[in-house]
Amino acid sequence: MDFNLTPEEETFRDEVRSFIQEHLSPEARKDPDLMANWLKSVREKRWVGFNWPPEYGGGGGGIMEQVILKEEMSKAGAPPLGTSMMGLQWVGPAIIEYGTEEQKKQFLPDILDSKYQWCTGYSEPGSGSDLASLQCKAVRDGDEYVVNGQKIWTSGASYSKWIILLTRTDSSAEDKHEGITCLLVEMDSPGVEVRPIKNMAGSSHFAEVFFDNVRVPVKNLLGEEGKGWAVTVSALAHERSGISEVAGLISQLAQVVELAKRTQRNGRPASEHPGIRRRLAKADAMIEGMRLNGQRFLTKQLKGEKLSSETSINKLHRAFLAIEFGELALEIQGSASQYTSRPDDEDDDDLGRWASGALGWPAVVIGGGTPNIQRNIIAERILGLPKD
Amino acid sequence: MNFGLTEEQEVLRSVTRRFLDERAPMATVREIMESPDALDEKLWTGMAELGWLGLIIDEDHGGAGLGWVDLVVLLEETGRGLLPSPLISTSLAAAAISEFGTDAQKQRYLPSLADGSAIGTLAVLEESDIVGPDGIALSGNPDDGGYRLSGTKRFVHDAVAATVFIVPFLAGGKEITLGIVEANAEGVTPKSYATMDETKRMADVAFDNVLVSSDAILTGDGTAALARMLDLAAVAVTAEMVGAMDKDLEITSQYAKDRVQFDQPIGKYQGVKHPLAEMYVDVETSRSLLYYAAWCVQEQPESLPLAAARAKAYASESFVRIGIDGVQLHGAIGFTAEYDIQLYLKRSKWALPAFGDADHHYGRVASLGGY
Numbered sequence: 001m002d003f004n005l006t007p008e009e010e011t012f013r014d015e016v017r018s019f020i021q022e023h024l025s026p027e028a029r030k031d032p033d034l035m036a037n038w039l040k041s042v043r044e045k046r047w048v049g050f051n052w053p054p055e056y057g058g059g060g061g062g063i064m065e066q067v068i069l070k071e072e073m074s075k076a077g078a079p080p081l082g083t084s085m086m087g088l089q090w091v092g093p094a095i096i097e098y099g100t101e102e103q104k105k106q107f108l109p110d111i112l113d114s115k116y117q118w119c120t121g122y123s124e125p126g127s128g129s130d131l132a133s134l135q136c137k138a139v140r141d142g143d144e145y146v147v148n149g150q151k152i153w154t155s156g157a158s159y160s161k162w163i164i165l166l167t168r169t170d171s172s173a174e175d176k177h178e179g180i181t182c183l184l185v186e187m188d189s190p191g192v193e194v195r196p197i198k199n200m201a202g203s204s205h206f207a208e209v210f211f212d213n214v215r216v217p218v219k220n221l222l223g224e225e226g227k228g229w230a231v232t233v234s235a236l237a238h239e240r241s242g243i244s245e246v247a248g249l250i251s252q253l254a255q256v257v258e259l260a261k262r263t264q265r266n267g268r269p270a271s272e273h274p275g276i277r278r279r280l281a282k283a284d285a286m287i288e289g290m291r292l293n294g295q296r297f298l299t300k301q302l303k304g305e306k307l308s309s310e311t312s313i314n315k316l317h318r319a320f321l322a323i324e325f326g327e328l329a330l331e332i333q334g335s336a337s338q339y340t341s342r343p344d345d346e347d348d349d350d351l352g353r354w355a356s357g358a359l360g361w362p363a364v365v366i367g368g369g370t371p372n373i374q375r376n377i378i379a380e381r382i383l384g385l386p387k388d
Numbered sequence: 389m390n391f392g393l394t395e396e397q398e399v400l401r402s403v404t405r406r407f408l409d410e411r412a413p414m415a416t417v418r419e420i421m422e423s424p425d426a427l428d429e430k431l432w433t434g435m436a437e438l439g440w441l442g443l444i445i446d447e448d449h450g451g452a453g454l455g456w457v458d459l460v461v462l463l464e465e466t467g468r469g470l471l472p473s474p475l476i477s478t479s480l481a482a483a484a485i486s487e488f489g490t491d492a493q494k495q496r497y498l499p500s501l502a503d504g505s506a507i508g509t510l511a512v513l514e515e516s517d518i519v520g521p522d523g524i525a526l527s528g529n530p531d532d533g534g535y536r537l538s539g540t541k542r543f544v545h546d547a548v549a550a551t552v553f554i555v556p557f558l559a560g561g562k563e564i565t566l567g568i569v570e571a572n573a574e575g576v577t578p579k580s581y582a583t584m585d586e587t588k589r590m591a592d593v594a595f596d597n598v599l600v601s602s603d604a605i606l607t608g609d610g611t612a613a614l615a616r617m618l619d620l621a622a623v624a625v626t627a628e629m630v631g632a633m634d635k636d637l638e639i640t641s642q643y644a645k646d647r648v649q650f651d652q653p654i655g656k657y658q659g660v661k662h663p664l665a666e667m668y669v670d671v672e673t674s675r676s677l678l679y680y681a682a683w684c685v686q687e688q689p690e691s692l693p694l695a696a697a698r699a700k701a702y703a704s705e706s707f708v709r710i711g712i713d714g715v716q717l718h719g720a721i722g723f724t725a726e727y728d729i730q731l732y733l734k735r736s737k738w739a740l741p742a743f744g745d746a747d748h749h750y751g752r753v754a755s756l757g758g759y
Contacts, residue, residue: 001390001391001392001393001394001457001679001683002389002390002683002687003389003391003680003683003687003688004389004687005389009389064389067389257757257758257759260759261759271759274747274751277750277751277754277759278747278750278751278754280754280757280759281701281750281751281753281754281757282701282702282705282750284698284753284754284757285677285698285701285702285750285753286673286702288677288680288695288698289673289674289676289677289698289702290673292391292676292677292679292680293672293673293676295389295391295676296391296392296676298389298391299389299390299391299392302389302390303392310672313668313669313672313673316666316669317669317673372658372662374665375658375661375662375665375666376658376661376662376665378665378668378669379655379661379662379664379665379668380661382668383637383641383661383664383665383668384641384645385641385644385645385653385655385656385660385661385664386645386652386653386655386656387656388656388657388658388661
């Protein structure tokens with residue numbers, strides 16, 4: 001057991017730190033071209049897609065270096081390394097693992113260069129937690145698939161250029177996990193229609209996507225026909241690993257702590273109330289637990305073992321905290337938590353600032369598998385309880 | 389970066405588990421817990437021969453010279469098996485003398501703690517039940533370079549079996565000072581109570597004008613030494629808790645696979661499998677917090693207070709729920725004295741207040757975090 005970095009790792013950490021100091025100085029942060037300059041310089045460093053193979057423009061970084069890079073960036077509150085978020089997080093990795101040479105050349109550089117957005121077409125109205133029951137149909141017709149059906153809860157659909165889409169090519173298979181096919185589809189293909197859905201926090205980040213005789217060239221098949229479930233499983237595992245989330249959670253906790261310190265409740269700062277203190281401290285211990293769980297998973301990876309269902313542990317903590325931070329903030333604010341707007345002559349920055357968190361948690365809690373699905377995964381795959 | 393056990397630590401774990409499976413299966417644990425001191429002499433000697441009692445004592449003083457991560461591995465196993473023994477207490481006394489003792493004190497006590505002929509324990513709490521410097525009110529009146537203690541220490545683990553007490557007191561009514569008091573000194577009287585967890589023993593200890601001579605005083609700043617000992621104690625107790633929680637989960641998962649109702653194993657129902665999944669989440673998260681705290685003990689002492697507080701707080705809260713859920717998921721059979729799962733619930737009740745409960749340690753997390 002050793003939580004220290006090796007001298008080489010320390011050197012790399014220092015390199016990242018001085019890069020951040022140089023490119024995110026107070027003056028640089030005020031520059032209107034900050035984002036464009038930033039994306040260009042991190043790309044030159046090959047830190048975007050840092051773990052991707054160098055032949056496709058990746059940085060070929062080791063696991064520890066990736067972690068150091070992510071941690072330092074999060075700690076500094078740095079902008080993201082690219083704007084093609086889903087592309088970087090799981091579409092790219094899925095293409096690296098399952099894509100053809102042609103697909104790799106076509107898509108990977110664009111993702112690294114933040115050229116456009118990807119969205120993810122998994123859930124359907126009848127297939128949420130039971131994703132493998134999906135019905136969106138693709139039928140082979142010569143050199144093309146013809147797609148008919150509907151997706152829902154598709155984040156970023158209205159501004160994405162491409163969608164990674166799960167379809168059913170074979171409904172006769174006894175096991176519903178068979179006969180699923182993964183296609184890469186251009187969103188401006190004739191027959192694709194996007195209808196945004198407004199969520200309870202008031203924004204329209206996700207949408208319904210309809211496919212009406214959409215023709216997709218066979219060269220856009222990802223992996224084998226009928227074997228798309230494997231592509232999904234690997235993509236969702238990327239989504240659940242969650243190491244980089246901890247720095248973000250630490251900063252969220254710090255914000256709630258500051259709110260508790262400056263907000264008077266019953267004649268004293270909310271931070272002095274035992275109930276509030278204990279909840280803040282519990283969140284602190286849980287975040288530290290997540291950080292250390294992540295390091296245990298990381299150790300497994302460094303030994304060359306594959307991660308499996310244990311990453312659901314941190315996904316469950318993440319879900320708890322997503323709700324808890326919002327709830328804590330509202331309770332600290334008291335009656336003022338109901339005010340979601342502030343008149344121009346009011347200078348209380350806290351008014352309205354916390355409501356979006358208190359209403360926005362389902363994106364984190366439900367997205368990528370609900371807490372109850374995570375509990376099923378742990379109970380069945382780790383504890384060996386019978387499937388229900 | 390490596391968050392894993394060494395090969396030697398894995399061997400220590402498997403040797404320990406095998407020894408306990410053979411020498412202290414649950415039937416034996418039940419026999420020992422019904423004896424007055426909850427101490428089996430033969431077993432204790434066997435533990436000494438395996439080097440457990442002097443695990444963290446240096447080799448010059450008859451110990452194995454291992455570290456706190458090793459000790460935590462050992463204690464996880466004794467916790468799994470609910471082994472009744474003063475292992476935690478004697479290890480903490482050994483740690484106090486190793487870290488704060490004079491050469492003469494080390495020579496006098498460490499070899500006998502390592503070979504099991506002496507049993508040590510910390511006697512910290514008093515009437516106020518406050519864990520920390522504010523709880524120390526026992527006054528030591530100066531006497532010929534030493535002090536005379538009069539008063540009572542309460543809730544002392546393994547007090548009847550112990551031959552050596554580490555006692556924090558207020559020297560001259562002022563500075564916290566740690567003294568070594570032998571159980572056979574004149575004026576020391578333990579007062580025993582029956583305890584909820586029958587595998588653990590606790591007692592109050594009355595001190596009537598007991599002499600702590602000048603050569604029985606531990607060195608260094610007493611307040612800092614007390615704080616350090618309480619952190620070590622929290623880590624040691626958390627280690628036994630994590631082992632016990634893990635075993636509770638194992639027993640209950642097995643029961644859920646075996647027990648059939650409505651024509652299927654009850655583990656098929658989400659009402660049963662989800663609490664079990666939550667138990668797993670809490671066991672593993674407690675274990676991560678524990679190992680990091682154990683690593684901090686020697687490698688990063690300045691980080692220990694926060695790491696120990698987080699681990700003891702989180703694990704205490706978790707174990708309480710796991711203890712209850714373990715019994716509840718068993719149904720009526722879990723309520724019987726005959727079934728072992730209830731012993732784990734009782735262990736959770738012992739562990740919660742031991743060296744600070746969840747509320748105490750969450751409070752420390754908040755204070756150390758600056759809020």
